Structure formats: C-alpha cells, structure tokens
Amino acid sequence: MPRLMTDPATDAAFTAFLQQHRAHALAFLQRLCPREAEDLLQETLAKVWRYRGSWDPARNAAAWLLQAAFRTFLDQQRRRAREVVADEQLVAEQTEAPACAAELRDELTRALAALSELERALLLGFHGQQRSLQELARQHRLPLNTVKSHLHRARRKLAAENPDAR
Amino acid sequence: MHADDFDRALQRCFDLRTDPLDDPELAGHLLAHPEALAEFAQLRALLRAAPEVTAPVRRRWPLPLLAAAALVALAATALWPARVEATAPASWRVLTSSLTEQRAPAGAAFAWQTREVLVQTDRTRLEVVEQWSRNR
Numbered sequence: 298m299p300r301l302m303t304d305p306a307t308d309a310a311f312t313a314f315l316q317q318h319r320a321h322a323l324a325f326l327q328r329l330c331p332r333e334a335e336d337l338l339q340e341t342l343a344k345v346w347r348y349r350g351s352w353d354p355a356r357n358a359a360a361w362l363l364q365a366a367f368r369t370f371l372d373q374q375r376r377r378a379r380e381v382v383a384d385e386q387l388v389a390e391q392t393e394a395p396a397c398a399a400e401l402r403d404e405l406t407r408a409l410a411a412l413s414e415l416e417r418a419l420l421l422g423f424h425g426q427q428r429s430l431q432e433l434a435r436q437h438r439l440p441l442n443t444v445k446s447h448l449h450r451a452r453r454k455l456a457a458e459n460p461d462a463r
Numbered sequence: 464m465h466a467d468d469f470d471r472a473l474q475r476c477f478d479l480r481t482d483p484l485d486d487p488e489l490a491g492h493l494l495a496h497p498e499a500l501a502e503f504a505q506l507r508a509l510l511r512a513a514p515e516v517t518a519p520v521r522r523r524w525p526l527p528l529l530a531a532a533a534l535v536a537l538a539a540t541a542l543w544p545a546r547v548e549a550t551a552p553a554s555w556r557v558l559t560s561s562l563t564e565q566r567a568p569a570g571a572a573f574a575w576q577t578r579e580v581l582v583q584t585d586r587t588r589l590e591v592v593e594q595w596s597r598n599r
C-alpha cells in the first residue's frame with residue numbers, strides 16, 4: 298500500500314537517496330533499453346516516490362531502486378508487446394544509434410581483452426558474426442559441447458566486467 | 464530458482480539467441496534477486512553490442528607470399544653493391560717510426576719531423592707525420 302503521508306525528515310532522506318543513486322539507475326536502464334532510459338527513469342522515480350513508505354535504508358536500497366527500475370522496464374515491454382508500433386517509429390528505432398552505443402563498444406572491447414583468444418573468437422563468432430555453434434565447432438575443430446563451455450565461460454567473464462562493480 | 468539453474472537457463476537463452484527477458488521465469492528470478500540485475504543488464508548489453516565490434520584481426524600472410532618476399536630480400540642482399548666501411552682497427556700498432564732533424568726555419572732554433580707508419584699494404588700506406596720546431 299502506498300504511504301501517502303511521510304514525515305519531512307524521511308522525505309529529505311529519501312530525496313538524498315534518490316539523488317545519490319539516480320545515475321546508477323540510469324546506467325542500468327541504458328543497458329536494458331538505451332533509447333528510452335531517461336523516460337523509464339522518470340517513471341521509476343515517480344513510482345518509488347509514491348511508494349517511499351516502503352523504503353528501508355537499512356536494507357540494500359540501491360538494489361531496491363534497480364528492482365523498481367526493472368519492474369518499470371518490464372511493464373513497458375508488456376505494454377509495447379500489446380501495442381501496434383507504427384512503421385515510421387519502427388524504422389526510426391532501428392536506424393537511430395543509441396546515445397551510449399560508443400560507450401558500450403568501448404566496454405566490450407576492454408572486456409574482450411580479458412578473454413582468451415579462443416573465447417574471444419567464439420564469442421565474436423557467435424554474437425558478432427551470428428555464426429552457428431556447429432559452424433564454430435567445425436571451424437575450430439572442437440566438439441560442440443566444448444564450444445558451448447568456452448562460450449559460457451566467456452559470457453560469465455563479460456558479466457563480471459560490471460562497470461558499477463569497479 | 465537456484466543461482467546455478469538461473470545461469471544454465473540464461474546461457475541456454477543466449478545459445479538459442481532468444482532474449483532472456485522474454486522468459487517469465489528468468490525475469491521473475493531477476494525481480495526476486497535485484498542484486499543480480501546490474502550484472503545481467505551489463506552482459507545482455509555487451510552481447511548486443513558484439514556485432515558492432517570487430518575482432519582484433521591478426522593478419523596471416525599466405526605462405527607463398529612470405530616465401531616470395533624472403534627470396535626477394537635474399538636476392539637484394541646478394542646483389543647489393545658491397546660498401547666497405549673504413550674502420551679503424553681496435554688498437555693501432557706503430558709499424559715503423561723515424562725522427563729526422565730538419566733545417567730549422569727562420570726564427571727557429573731547431574726542427575724535427577717524426578713519422579709513424581701505422582698501416583702498410585701493397586696499395587695503402589697510412590702514416591702519421593708530426594713536424595715541430597722550437598723558437599730561438
């Protein structure tokens with residue numbers, strides 16, 4: 298239940314909390330949905346402000362904010378799935394490069410440097426050049442399951458390259 | 464869903480080229496474990512950026528081209544006119560030396576000439592000649 302009345306001290310602490318974690322939430326949304334991250338953040342902030350009564354600074358408050366942002370994103374995805382997207386908007390979405398694309402490319406380039414040569418070749422072959430697992434297995438003369446294992450390990454290493462964790 | 468099960472299901476989604484967020488179970492797990500959200504979003508975004516990143520290409524020269532280049536380099540080295548650098552020996556050795564008293568020029572009490580031969584071959588002779596005099 299949304300708490301409609303809060304004391305001014307809590308409101309001030311909550312405002313300070315939002316200011317502190319706003320950039321983190323925006324970065325998270327930009328990774329999920331770069332083109333609409335700002336809109337989703339505004340929607341998230343409005344939502345958590347209404348529910349600020351359930352905010353507990355003693356718990357992992359940053360994760361709580363990301364959870365709210367993720368919920369907002371999922372809601373938008375569900376709405377989007379029900380909507381008929383106009384052709385023009387679709388074309389615009391497909392051609393316009395997101396603002397953080399260059400930043401992501403740099404991050405990926407850095408993360409790839411931490412992989413072994415085989416892991417890098419498999420990851421870029423599968424996700425970059427859209428080659429099948431079977432093709433990659435033939436190319437590298439490896440069993441299919443070995444290719445999968447290397448690919449899974451490469452993805453785990455990429456996931457560990459979390460800029461927020463640095 | 465246990466973390467290991469989540470990881471397996473996530474990898475399966477990527478292997479099948481489907482968006483893990485289209486899987487309600489995976490999305491539900493992420494909602495229940497917000498501490499995993501940042502890492503998941505990072506991985507999903509990086510994999511989506513992969514087509515835009517070209518692999519650092521290691522150039523492999525074809526073997527015939529390498530062999531041809533080596534032959535050309537060898538021929539050029541063999542046919543290149545040899546240029547002999549004049550190099551001094553590590554330590555000079557005086558082969559002969561002579562001291563000659565000369566007629567003293569005007570204003571000088573006496574004069575000498577010393578001559579030291581350092582190199583002597585059929586075609587080459589290198590010597591150091593010093594001439595000195597003392598004033599009256």
